[in-house]
Amino acid sequence: MIEMQDVWKTYPNGTHALQGVSVKIDRNEFVYVVGPSGAGKSTFMKLIYREEVPTKGQISVNGFNIGKLKQRKIPYVRRNIGVIFQDFRLLPRLSAYENVAFAMEVIEAPKRQMKKRVMEVLDLVGLKSKANHQPSQLSGGEQQRIAIARAIVNNPSVIIADEPTGNLDPETSWGIMQLLDEINFRGTTIVMATHNKDIVNTMRKRVIAIEHGNIVRDQLRGEYGYDF
Ligand SMILES: Nc1ncnc2c1ncn2[C@@H]1O[C@H](COP(=O)(O)OP(=O)(O)OP(=O)(O)O)[C@@H](O)[C@H]1O
Known part of the structure; x- marks a missing residue:
C-alpha cells in the first residue's frame, strides 16, 4: 500500500x-x-504524508501517486494518513475533545457522528475523563495520547509516527507503544521513526535502517542495531 521506487529528495x-x-x-x-x-x-x-514531494522517483500510497497528486486530491489522500509527532502539536487553547473533533471538522465529517466518534477514540486512548482538559493541564504522555486519538479519529489506513516517544520517559513510552500496537492490531499500518533501542529490540517488528539517504538494512523481526 506504500511503495517507493527510486526516490530521491534534494532540498533547495x-x-x-x-x-x-x-x-x-x-x-x-x-x-x-x-x-x-x-x-x-x-x-x-x-x-x-506529502509534506514534501520527491525530487525524482515515484511514491504511491493506497494506489495514489503521491508526488504527482493534483492539488484538489491532496486532502482526500491526507485524511487516510494520521500523523503523530515527537512534540505532540496539539492546539493549546482547545480542550482535548476539541483537538480531536477539529480533525473531523477539517474533513467536514457529519456533525451528528462527531461526538460519538470523538468520545470513542478518547476512550480507546484511556482519556475520556479528561476530555475537557486543555493540553497544559495534561502530562506529556496524556498529550501524546490525545495526539494519537486525533490521528486515528478519521479511521486512516496509515499512521506515520515521527519519534512519538522522543519526549517521554521510558514507562510512558511503553504505554504509547502498547497503544500503537493495539491500533496496528485493529488494522492500521504503522510507520514509526525512532531512536528508542529498547522498544525496537523488545517489539521485534520490521526494521528499516536509513543511513546517508539510503536504506542499508530491512529486516523482519529486526533489531535496533546501533549504540545511540
Ligand atoms: N527543509 C530542509 N531543508 C534543507 N535540508 C533539510 C531540510 N530538512 C532536512 N534537511 C536535511 O536533510 C538531511 C536529512 O534530514 P532528516 O530530518 O530527514 O533526518 P533524520 O534522519 O530524520 O534526523 P533526526 O534523527 O535527527 O530527526 C539532513 O542533512 C538535514 O539537515
Whole structure:
C-alpha cells in the first residue's frame, strides 16, 4: 500500500536527504525506521504524508501517486494518513475533545457522528475523563495520547509516527507503544521513526535502517542495531 521506487529528495539548499530509496510496505505492517541523526528518516516519512514531494522517483500510497497528486486530491489522500509527532502539536487553547473533533471538522465529517466518534477514540486512548482538559493541564504522555486519538479519529489506513516517544520517559513510552500496537492490531499500518533501542529490540517488528539517504538494512523481526 506504500511503495517507493527510486526516490530521491534534494532540498533547495542542495542537501541530498534521500538517494534512490525503493521499498514496499504492505497493509497492516508495523515498521520501525531507524538510523543516525540526519540520515533521512523524517524526510522519508514526510514524503509519505506529502509534506514534501520527491525530487525524482515515484511514491504511491493506497494506489495514489503521491508526488504527482493534483492539488484538489491532496486532502482526500491526507485524511487516510494520521500523523503523530515527537512534540505532540496539539492546539493549546482547545480542550482535548476539541483537538480531536477539529480533525473531523477539517474533513467536514457529519456533525451528528462527531461526538460519538470523538468520545470513542478518547476512550480507546484511556482519556475520556479528561476530555475537557486543555493540553497544559495534561502530562506529556496524556498529550501524546490525545495526539494519537486525533490521528486515528478519521479511521486512516496509515499512521506515520515521527519519534512519538522522543519526549517521554521510558514507562510512558511503553504505554504509547502498547497503544500503537493495539491500533496496528485493529488494522492500521504503522510507520514509526525512532531512536528508542529498547522498544525496537523488545517489539521485534520490521526494521528499516536509513543511513546517508539510503536504506542499508530491512529486516523482519529486526533489531535496533546501533549504540545511540
Ligand atoms: N527543509 C530542509 N531543508 C534543507 N535540508 C533539510 C531540510 N530538512 C532536512 N534537511 C536535511 O536533510 C538531511 C536529512 O534530514 P532528516 O530530518 O530527514 O533526518 P533524520 O534522519 O530524520 O534526523 P533526526 O534523527 O535527527 O530527526 C539532513 O542533512 C538535514 O539537515
